[in-house]
Amino acid sequence: MNISLASEFPLWADYGPVEDAPAPVIGDPAMPLVSVVTPSLNQGRYLRATIESVLSQGYPNLEYIVIDGGSADESLGVLRDYAGEPRMRWLSGPDRGQSDAINKGWARCRGQILAWLNSDDTYLPGAIAGQVRELLSAPEAGAVYADAQYTDADGRPLTRLYGRPYSPAALLRLEIPAQPTVFLRRDLVSQIGPLSLVRRYSLDSDYWARAARVAPFRQAHALVATYRLHPDSKTVGQFAGFYREWLEVAESFFAEPGLPADLRAARGPVLADIYAAMANLEAGGGGRAADALRYLAYALHIGGPRPRMLKLPLALAERRLPLGLAARASELWGRLRRGGA
Numbered sequence: 001m002n003i004s005l006a007s008e009f010p011l012w013a014d015y016g017p018v019e020d021a022p023a024p025v026i027g028d029p030a031m032p033l034v035s036v037v038t039p040s041l042n043q044g045r046y047l048r049a050t051i052e053s054v055l056s057q058g059y060p061n062l063e064y065i066v067i068d069g070g071s072a073d074e075s076l077g078v079l080r081d082y083a084g085e086p087r088m089r090w091l092s093g094p095d096r097g098q099s100d101a102i103n104k105g106w107a108r109c110r111g112q113i114l115a116w117l118n119s120d121d122t123y124l125p126g127a128i129a130g131q132v133r134e135l136l137s138a139p140e141a142g143a144v145y146a147d148a149q150y151t152d153a154d155g156r157p158l159t160r161l162y163g164r165p166y167s168p169a170a171l172l173r174l175e176i177p178a179q180p181t182v183f184l185r186r187d188l189v190s191q192i193g194p195l196s197l198v199r200r201y202s203l204d205s206d207y208w209a210r211a212a213r214v215a216p217f218r219q220a221h222a223l224v225a226t227y228r229l230h231p232d233s234k235t236v237g238q239f240a241g242f243y244r245e246w247l248e249v250a251e252s253f254f255a256e257p258g259l260p261a262d263l264r265a266a267r268g269p270v271l272a273d274i275y276a277a278m279a280n281l282e283a284g285g286g287g288r289a290a291d292a293l294r295y296l297a298y299a300l301h302i303g304g305p306r307p308r309m310l311k312l313p314l315a316l317a318e319r320r321l322p323l324g325l326a327a328r329a330s331e332l333w334g335r336l337r338r339g340g341a
Helices: 010-015 044-055 075-080 098-107 127-136 168-172 186-192 203-212 239-254 267-283 289-303 307-317 325-337
Strands: 034-040 061-068 088-092 113-116 143-151 157-161 183-185 217-228
Touching (some): 168 239, 168 267, 183 186, 186 203, 203 217, 203 239
Antiparallel strands (some): 143 183
């Protein structure tokens, strides 16, 4: 296949026409072409590690596109170092945010399987080949996800983010999937269309919720990516934006006409789990204890006791005695809930 999404599918037409590009590198015609997009803005400190993690995969059919938002740091110098790499190309210029950058990249993709990898995350060895195998073994699945490793700003391992068994409810209550582990079929992306430009914080959760209406996700039992936590990442310090959008995504899903009765009945527990997650985040060192207790009370009101609430006392205790108990408890719970091998 040598046709971009923007050239083939009406939902992607607003991101076309796209420039001509060299034919993709195909080392094994029996395997699908995988297209990976990295959106980036002033992430030069981490960008080379991200790029190298993609290009060193060893997967035979790879198309890699970096969309830079007009960085003012060393990013362009890093990108120019890859001018002779036939599997990779890049663009730099103003965009309308992360979603727009990913859409620009995906619109240019010609692969049968698509992914995006943020410019501060990395793939672990064999990630692409493993996720492709999982998708090929499950023709009913529209996407595959797996485990990710949290790291600090310098790449040192923190806790492991275990994938849980798939269900739309698990997806909505933010248990799955870890974004850098997700690979999607081209057919699914063509039906869903571009990522929402309205979502700044939960663009991935919003997209997964839209995808869940079309096809299920498959869980892979493997560690395939790292997820870097650092002071400039949205995940670390911008709680309020996430809260608002998490709730909007869930409410939008439950308002969909024709939703099965079992899913409609899950609204209260799902929203309770989201509020419990909000409480746990506020209970951590960067939040407000009063807000944590307020969110907990609301979660109990709408959904009753939830397992996620057990983390709150540990998180509050760590304000005075930072032993990492809350993170260890989350990792243990994830391992127990992971299911399978």
